[in-house]
Amino acid sequence: MEDEKIVQLYLQRSEEAIACTEQKYGAYIGAVSLNILGNLADMDEAKNDILLAMWNSIPPIVPENLKAFLTTVARRVSLNLLRSKKRLNGFLLDVSFEELDECMPVRASTEDAFDAEELKRTISSFLSTLSDDERRIFLCRYFYGDSIKKLAKDFYFTQSKIKMTLKRVREKLRVTLEKEDLYL
Amino acid sequence: MxxxxxxxxxxxxxxxxxxxxxxxxxxxxxxxxxxxxxxxxxxxxxxxxxxxxxxxxxxxxxxxxxxxxxxxGTVSDFSTEALPFAQSSTLGNGGGAEYADFGVSLIARAVKMLPDDYLLYGYHEDKTFRIHEMETVTSPGAPQMPASFYLLLPEEYAVDLTAYEKLALFVIPQLCHEDAVVYNKTESRAESLSLMLFGGTSYGGIGGMNCCKFAAIRDGKIDASLWSANETWKRDTAYSLEKYLDGEAIFTVYRSYVDPAQNKTVKQDSGYNDILEAVKAANENDEHFRTRTIRSIDQATSAEAIRVLQTVKPFDHGVYVPDINAHYLAKDPMQFQYRRYINGFATSEYYNIMDNNHVQTPERVFTDEDLKSLPDAAGAMDAVKSKYDEGGIVPPHFTAEGATTVQNAFFGWYAKTDRGVFFVVKVMWLITAKNMWHYDDCYFITSNNGADLKEISRDDLLEILGNDNSFVYQDEYNAVKPYC
Known part of the structure; x- marks a missing residue:
């Protein structure tokens, strides 16, 4: 079925719209979601949320390009699911996160209160100082939990290059945190 | 801590x-x-x-x-068997697997419906089209529209449009450049079209959607009979017809959902002038169409940018669809990529124009000498298609139990390389297996030095093409792919 017809079904509040979207773009949604979530079980869970989000979004939104709109919805829903999983299960289950211990300022004190907003501002600002590759590699490793092997494949680098890049970024982060007196 | x-x-x-x-x-x-x-x-x-x-x-x-x-290596090194050339006229389609969702709006009249069935290169083969020869009655807001053109209708929408006095066509994309080539399915050969080809792969009535919209006009008013001309029209324009019969029809100009004020409401008793006004509004508000055509040319100021545009512009009317990198367009409307077309086929020669002035020129450009001895593009397309139809070409990389080919398409382009000029034919498949999509393709190549058309592996092809390889699939085969 053509995209325009599927959108029309959404506008007419026909539940057939969801079936048609799944039939035509089910695999595509899965691929987009898998890219963010990294495992098939979460991908299946995300699929239903994505279709529900489409149902709730159209109308009032009338997408100019259904596939592009679906991509946006799928990515954001998958990201939110990943966030909630990490909140629920604890971020620290990620082995890769131990590497960030290196970023802890050497003079860090246990007495200072954690200022979430300040740290968020600092990290955002820190990310903006990194190159495109550095920023993506950092987030793929420490937010998405990608393995060194996967990063090497995705970025077309050798594994040693990825490790070296991560090491340099961690060092930059440590210097930034120290400079901002965040943990002193 | x-x-x-x-x-x-x-x-x-x-x-x-x-x-x-x-x-x-x-x-x-x-x-x-x-x-x-x-x-x-x-x-x-x-x-x-x-x-x-x-x-x-x-x-x-x-x-x-x-x-x-x-x-x-050289072409003669390719190990696969040669294919015979077919005899046919030259012609081609510059588009990829998906066509533009922008276009021009006008009032037109159908002159005749061509008798044959057609396929589009670059578009999946399970869709057959019919073509009408049309003449422009008026196109307010788009003065560059040619006086005559061809209109493409998917077979399921194909009714004889000469039965209608006039037609208001909204947001109709131009599908190919002048001298475009399509595949004449009835005669099994590539065919060069003498007029520019407009049309869409889906049509709707005048309500809300942004697909190509049609309204027949009789005695200066909308003739809603087109919307029930056959089962497809009835199905796909039911929403429009309902709105119209309720006493209100909305001509939704492009991107109107962004700015509802751009919508033009036409009541049942509206006259020809109201329809004309809606046509004009559609043209004026169709940002994509204007950006990709008039605005991009008008704003080029450097001599180099103007020279490049003259080189890659294979038309007289100023209405065309340059091969623009949509990513750049979305990021920065002042950054365009133009691809040169020859004999209706895409080429490896493309230019990036930034800020309308700075031009990035490709490594290799087609010279006048090249144009005198081009490979037989249409012959190559026909030969590959013929072999495919005989079952001689199958997906080479993806084999899985229960795999089903959902769509297949053909695409061809001229490539200028260090080793001469080649014409490359790409056969593409979209396959489903275990509820997932997969993509596969294979390539054939012919040169202007008399070498026969031969199948070539992707690696060998990339070695020949060098950096100008944007039509070659770059990802791993067997990977799960989005539907496209």
């Missing part, structure tokens, strides 16, 4: 980072671009190494009185 606390703080912070930052890190477009640039670099290194090897091996071979083995 304990390490766990520190980790926890960082973890919370990363979770709360904004969506755009996090999603950007996983942007598939970035990885695709990156893979391409790394492959190019790798190819360059391989070429340099090859030349270095040649430089070393040649004197050594001479010394040993033995012919050197060149590391760079």
């Amino acid at each position: 304990k390490k766990e606390e520190f980790r926890n703080d960082l973890a919370k912070t990363l979770i709360e980072l904004d969506d755009d930052t996090l999603l950007d890190a996983k942007d598939p477009a970035y990885f695709t671009r990156r893979r391409r640039s790394r492959r190019r670099a790798r190819t360059l290194i391989a070429l340099v190494a090859a030349f270095a090897l040649l430089a070393v091996s040649l004197p050594l071979a001479l010394f040993l009185n033995k012919a050197p083995e060149t590391p760079i």
